[in-house]
Amino acid sequence: MADVKRSYVLRDWLEGRINGIQASMLLGVSYRHALRLRRKFEREGLKGILRRKRGRKTVSEEIKREILIENGLHEVRKKKRKFRKRRQRMPKRGMLGEMILLSMSG
Numbered sequence: 001m002a003d004v005k006r007s008y009v010l011r012d013w014l015e016g017r018i019n020g021i022q023a024s025m026l027l028g029v030s031y032r033h034a035l036r037l038r039r040k041f042e043r044e045g046l047k048g049i050l051r052r053k054r055g056r057k058t059v060s061e062e063i064k065r066e067i068l069i070e071n072g073l074h075e076v077r078k079k080k081r082k083f084r085k086r087r088q089r090m091p092k093r094g095m096l097g098e099m100i101l102l103s104m105s106g
Contacts, residue, residue, distance in 0.1 A: 010041045
């Protein structure tokens with residue numbers, strides 16, 4: 001449907017019903033890209049402005065990875081756990097702040 005809309009807008013531009021800026025706004029592209037589309041439309045017609053991936057199904061990266069793993073062509077990397085040493089809790093609330101103040105003063 002989007003390709004049909006493109007062809008109508010470009011045809012209107014070629015016939016002088018709208019200008020390039022209006023065409024680029026209607027197409028949702030920059031003015032320079034609209035010029036590229038116009039030149040392709042003039043040279044090749046509708047075939048020139050059809051989107052190349054039209055009708056093709058996309059395969060997600062996750063599906064590709066799963067297929068490679070099943071066939072033994074990809075090794076699964078385990079995530080490294082970040083080691084973080086946690087400080088020992090203070091016995092009473094607010095003692096950490098006091099310790100910081102004491103270390104700064106002396």
